Amino acid sequence: MRWAVTRRGLRAWATHGFAAFGALALLLQSYQAIWNRSLFPSHSLAVAAATAAGSLLYGLVRARPGRAVTRDLRYPRCRVEIVPGDLFDEQDAHLVVGFTDVFDTDVTDDRIINARSVQGQFLHRVHGGDVAALDTQLSAALDGVPGAVTVRREDKPLGKLSRYPIGTVAVLGNPRRSYFCVAYSTMTPALVAQSSGDELWLSLSRVWAAAHRHGQQGRLAMPVIGAGLARFDALDRQGLIQLILLSFVAASRQRLITTRLSIVVPPQEFDDLDRLELQAYLDSL
Structure with a gap:
């Protein structure tokens, strides 16, 4: 119910409530004008109170945000949605997974990659925890990527030493279910992932390009890239979703990337979103 005390929520509640009150008042006045008597002549205060209460309740129900935030773009024809759920339960979609x-x-021991992160879940739920198998697939997908450099072990005590340009996308899987592994953050010598707005925008643009080339316009599902452990503090989760939406809609104006984009948010975090504001933002794009 937190949405009901937001500025947009209160405005929607008031709009629908006043509309309902006006409609009920018109019906009661019309009855009185036609039949020349009140519908409940001895209970006028009760009728007024019931009308007001019913209008408030109707306004609350009408203003309540939907379980998902959706919009169907007409050009190109594509559905964009923000939904609660588990990213790896989206079996009918290609997935976007963030990497450093x-x-x-x-x-x-969660020293390099946190097992609870989307990347950690990708390892366990898609590759059964087999790090060697995932590394082999990543190496094959990244073979020949221009701009890769090797850092010294003293500059990065743990983990891999090949550093790729921000925005690099390693495409794993197969045409029926692809995984777009995008490097959107920099791993520092202290093993802290850091990113910026420019790097996120570039990375998203590269994801859309890769999905256009390899996704065969199939459904694309992704988490809120940049949230969680990415150390990106310039935008909160709401702002990051708006950045993703803007980037996707702008790219879709040039070419059809997918017929359906799903931004999948864990249920508890989804409930904290201002869905009315997100719906209004999406509708404005």
């Missing part, structure tokens, strides 16, 4: 620029995969 060194594509580290080791989740031992």
Whole structure:
């Protein structure tokens, strides 16, 4: 119910409530004008109170945000949605998974990669925890990427040493279910992932390009890239979603990337979003 005390929520509640009150008042006045008597002549105060209460309740129900934030774009024809759920339960979609620029995969003791992160879940739920198998697939996908450099072990005590340009996308899987592994943050010598607005925008643009080339316009599901452990503090989760939406809609104006983009948010975090504001933002794009 937190949405009901936001500025947009209160405005929507008032709009629908006043509309309902006006409609009920018109019906009661019309009855009185036609039949020349009140509908409940001895209970006028009760009728007024019931009308007001019913209008408030109707306004509350009408203003309540939907379980998902959605919009169907007409050009190109594509559905964009923000939904609660588990990213890896989206079995009918290609997935976007965020990585650092060194594509580290080791989740031992959570020192390099946190096992609870989307990347850690990707290792366990898609590759059964087999780090060697995931590293082999990543190496094959990244073979020949221009701009890769090797850092010294003393500059990065743990993990991999090959650093790739921000925005590099390693495409794993197969045409029916691809995984777009995008390097959107830099792994520092202290094993802290850091990113910026410019790097996020570049990385998203590269994801859309890769999805256009390899996704065959199939459904694309992704988490809120930049949230959680990415050390990106310039925007909160709400702002990051708006950045993703803006980037996707702008790219979709040039070419059809997918017929359906799903931004999947864990249920508890989804409930904290201002969905009315996100719906209004999405509708404005």
